[in-house]
Amino acid sequence: MNEEFARLRNDLDALVSQLEAVDFFRAGEDVLIGCSTSEVMGHRIGENSSEEVAALIFDVFSEKAGQHNVNLMFQGCEHINRAITMERHVAENRLYPAVSVVPHRSAGGSLSEYAYHHFDSPAVTEHVAADRGIDIGQTLIGMHIKPVAVPLRVEQKTIGQANVTIAYSRPKLIGGPRAHY
Structure with missing residues (x-):
């Protein structure tokens, strides 16, 4: 692993540690x-x-997902309408209908393509309502986060040269000034 990849790994490790510290997963x-x-x-x-x-x-x-028993989903780029790649059983359990596309480097992006080829049984869906999200490089994941999306501030602001934005969802607050939450 060259020096650049060592720095990327350090960035990722720092981000994951900070997310674990706030019970993100x-x-x-x-x-x-x-x-x-x-x-x-x-x-x-x-x-x-x-x-x-x-x-x-x-x-x-993937390692952290296994440790924390979370379901990973990877958003593709605009050329596949930001479709989401995940394990087939997750799509089926969430009732997300599959679409016919195989993400690749030029339409979907490298991470979506890599996930598609490394999941046990991949599925691609057009829309999801994820509980939490990590956006590396301002890829605009907000459309796939459950309402109400709340930004989560962490110390690690970048992975390599890409900005990182973290979000989680919380239930809507309803009922006005008399309501108790």
Whole structure:
């Protein structure tokens, strides 16, 4: 592993540690990850997609998903309408209908492609309502987070050269000034 990948691994480890410290990974919940591997490497989104970066990110989060019993989902790029790749049993359990597309580097992005080829039984769906999300490189995951999405501030602001935005969802507050929460 070269120096650049060692720094990426350190960034990922720091982010994951900070997320674990605030109980971000909750058993049974869905964690959506959107990522531009191009931006992680300091390039414009979609211009220099990296399977190596995708593998690193997938492996780090897959390990944590197994430890915390969460379901990972990976958002593809705009060329597949930001469709989501996940394990088939998750899609079926959540009643997310599958769509016919196989993500690849030029339409879906490297991380979505990598996930598709490394899940046991992948499925791609058009829409999800994830409990939590990690957006690496401003890939606009908000459309796939349950309302009400709440930003989570962590110390680790970047992975490589890409900005990181974290969100979780909370139930809506209803009832006005007389309500108790």
